[in-house]
Amino acid sequence: MAGPGTFQGGTWISRFTHHHVVVFLLTFFSYSLLHASRKTFSNVKVSISSQWTPTFLNKTAVKLEPVELWDSSHLFPNAEEATLFLGTLDTIFLFSYAVGLFISGIIGDRFNMRWVLSFGMCSSAVVEFCFGTLTEWLHFYNKWFYCSLWILNGLLQSTGWPCVVAVMGNWFGKAGRGVIFGLWSACASVGNILGACLASSVLQYGYEYAFLLTASVQFAGGIVIFFGLLISPEEIGLPGVEEEESSEDDPCRPLINNTDSEDHEPNYSIQEVSTIHQPKAISFYQACCLPGVMLYSLAYACLKLVNYSFFFWLPFYLSNNFRWKEAEADKLSIWYDVGGIVGGTLQGFISDMLQKRAPVLAGSLLLAIGSLVGYSRSPNNKTVNALLMTVTGFFIGGPSNMISAAISADLGHQELVQGSSEALATVTGIVDGTGSIGAAMGQFLVSLIQDNLGWMWVFYFFILMVSSLSHFSKESDLERSQGLGYGKEPVTVENQH
16 A cells, blocks of 8 residues: 555656656746736836826936827826826736636637647737737827737636646646646746846837737747647547556555445446546536535635735835835845745645645645744845745745645546546636636735735735635545545546536
């Protein structure tokens, strides 16, 4: 019988081929490019705000004649209103992205995910080019046009995460999934760094060239995905992860008496066996009813609210609270991402060793409360602040990466959907879509709390959100709900309903 430290057979690495490596890299960098475009928009906000305001308020703008005609074509009378509109675009994007995730998950399970992902990347690149480059070249500035493009961009970018997680779930089984997905989920942080580098390299020529470069790279990435990505091992004749694990799962399950086995025997007909080879996508309602899906979706809404608040507000907090230079605050905020990368990988590794995600997740969330308390009282010292920031990222970003990647893959591959196994993209879309709704609401709440009560109350709000996940410390409830397949008896979707 396999022990907790054997990774359910101990040979999971030996099963990897060069196809697994290619799939890992292609999905990693495809989502990195999608995240890079979001970071590009954040990095050029100052330039956009200056361009959208009259020249007499913008000392760096090129003087164009006639001045009266040029100034009248600008969107906003001052930089404050321009900045407020840019924040509104962030909120619009997050809400449309959240809605799109629910839809994209369903589409991904019903169409070829390579086509869906490639279409999302290429079409999103075209929208970003129109938003930041074409409008500037044509000197066309219109609020409603910008809002429409950014809503469309959110919907198109939502095709990314459900598809890449589903493809990774098709190639990597639950043995070793925690550490693999923990390392792979660093794609968002790598995308942030890549977006910052691409934007800064051409920003001196104008913000429109930052959009042009990022959109071009993203479009090229979509073409590579269309011709190079294999969505499942079955496409090239390799056994799927469920077939590989079927023989390994039996020794790990508790013994079932003959009576119980006979009771379930009639449910497995020839038609149902053929269904495994020709999977049919489950409905959105069925995916929501799967054990653990709604529980983890609501939990991720609270966790992603805190995680994305750090992503959007941390540099501003460091500059505003400690009076550090904006460039220094931007560089220092990277340590939060570093903590999240290390946390997701290490916690995934430990969960693989234990063959349980719940205890690791519960322990990390409890320690996250202490890390938030500690960071809220950080002294005006960059070294101490970076250290506390890294610890906070470890205990918040780590669980966030685990839920959005490894646990979503676990839920989409649980044995309750063996009769309708095309569920992974739908489940991932539900989990991440619910989380994105929480993140979108959080950006408004953080701004409201900070303006009226101060930064300390923002941290109290974060602590409240993390504390609301205290039910994760109940291991028995979690293990029943998360549907990881450890020690569970196989049941078909038809049996469940």
